[in-house]
Amino acid sequence: MVAFLAPSTDAVDLAYQAGMENGGLDEGEPGERPHYGDGYYGAYLRDPDGNKLHIVYRVDFSLQ
Known part of the structure; x- marks a missing residue:
């Protein structure tokens, strides 16, 4: 599985939709x-070759 860090929840949604x-x-x-912690937003999908992908956005609470 490969994970990609997204800059926002909207970016997670767009990447998932495009996939x-x-x-x-x-x-x-x-x-x-x-269950992964506060501020964790993600999506999972498999590409056409069967590879599992995770797109995730994590809120940085230290910036608030």
């Missing part, structure tokens, strides 16, 4: 993942 529109398979729609 799905280009032959990807759903492995977990975009959304909060509280």
